[in-house]
Amino acid sequence: MSFTQSILEGNRLALARLLTQAENDSAEGRAALTELFQYTGRAHLIGVTGAPGTGKSSLVNQLALYYRKNTDKKVAIVAVDPSSPFTGGAVLGDRVRMRDLSGDSGVFIRSMATRGALGGIAQKTASLVQVFDAAGYEIIIIETVGAGQSEVDVARLAHTTIVVEAPGLGDEIQAIKAGILEIADILVINKADRPGVENTERALRSTLELAHPTKRVVRHHGATMSMAAPTIDSTMWIPPIVKTIATEGKGIDELVQSIAKHVEHLRQSGDWAARDHARLGSEMDLLIREALMDRFLENIPQKKYDEMIEKVANRNISPYEAIKLLLNGNLK
């Protein structure tokens, strides 16, 4: 049986091998992904993001458990840890997480320790997601840590983005600064047994109204808008706020219901296809940039490139001038 055939038939060892190849962006990985691409497009991609300390990992754990207990869908988890430029991240994640889900062959967990390269996280995550999608994992949860640009980029990969907050983690200014509320399809207040949960909910509601001014307007004019064509339906989704206590499994059923409603909304509004399209478009954009850079570096002697950086470092020439010289000397 061929390598890709093994993956389609659920061989976990082959899957693990391809995941590694995809993460390393190896030639074998690209070849297999090219073959397998036709089998993708079936999975529901769920992004889970939020600041450290919100209990994201527990929530992802519980979500996976819920889907495994109540559906026959296979679940993949891609945990994107922020890059450590020296040793790579993902130190304890797997072990902590595996406790509840280990032994279930319908679950596959992959922690990703990304290393440095700009655009690397989004591109590698996209590849891993494609592998899982082709391998028949119908629920793929992408968990990202933190609240930076890379998280926003990764969230763009998902059909449904869940932003996790917790009571008592800084004030409203922080929430606005973080800016990721605006990418939320569903808001979760985890650790909802903690004091301050009402304040967090109030702050989230007012921030939501700042972040989605068009949606607030839509809500005010609900009666009129309900007669409009389904094409404007995409503006009608108001992110619900779901309270959970992940460590006790509380609120997970409600969260799963909200996710299902969002899927229904995506299907009816045409946003499912639109997000798919946008995601593949930005993936291609990244791949083209890489390919162009590779080609450029192949065509230029390393020594000439280093000399140019040296000139820039000595302030003999500006970066823009250096690049003009490099590009015109080699690709004109």
Added chain:
Amino acid sequence: MSFTQSILEGNRLALARLLTQAENDSAEGRAALTELFQYTGRAHLIGVTGAPGTGKSSLVNQLALYYRKNTDKKVAIVAVDPSSPFTGGAVLGDRVRMRDLSGDSGVFIRSMATRGALGGIAQKTASLVQVFDAAGYEIIIIETVGAGQSEVDVARLAHTTIVVEAPGLGDEIQAIKAGILEIADILVINKADRPGVENTERALRSTLELAHPTKRVVRHHGATMSMAAPTIDSTMWIPPIVKTIATEGKGIDELVQSIAKHVEHLRQSGDWAARDHARLGSEMDLLIREALMDRFLENIPQKKYDEMIEKVANRNISPYEAIKLLLNGNLK
């Protein structure tokens, strides 16, 4: 007087205009930066990063105040807010921050609301920093929010990277996950009057030893290493842990001393030049990628590109195949 001349002579309006041009990466901005580049390389770039809620902004505020009161150096602050894909961030930052520093013509504060483009944050920050450097700001503080990849990238810009923690913000696993400890030249425990400060310090010390195994070894063999050549000096820097209460201005003098020691270390070890070199190298890398992509998009009809994405979205062709076709059809 020419535009660039005005900037060199300290005209704040001209400076503000060029900052906007640099952030928008406009042709005028590039031209002015090209002219001004020869005047850069004098500033000390200090990166300040850490999770939300650690009080970074107050700390940056206090640092700037300290340098203004105790030196004759001009201070610039570049606050990098995470991107909001919809409205742009940086909502309240300026106003909150300006209270203490406003009215001092030796201080210039710039909040940056970055928008989406991969690599955009690092590239734009590099441009703003160059502008301030040319304009004679000898201390440039780059403040980043969050703990993601983009923060690591921005930290790479700095000569000295300060990572800010605070007591009671999650546990050791979170600290390891965040992974940014490994980029720290100086660790600050802010809000050091809060309970749990000893635990935070202990956790940081043990994480530091995980993060810098080579440094621990160096410390163990200190007697032997002290006879070695100064070129290996760069492994000798053990990130100090400084406790501060920024809102009361406590610990700032100690922090400034640590920064000064780090500068001395950078100068003696040759790391100052090495970091400068590496920074300009990655800046050029980003600029080349942009230039290559611009050239590619100029040479390909939008319609053909869109059709290709459509084929990929319909799973008629894989992304890798699509890119091969696009590249060979246009740049061979």
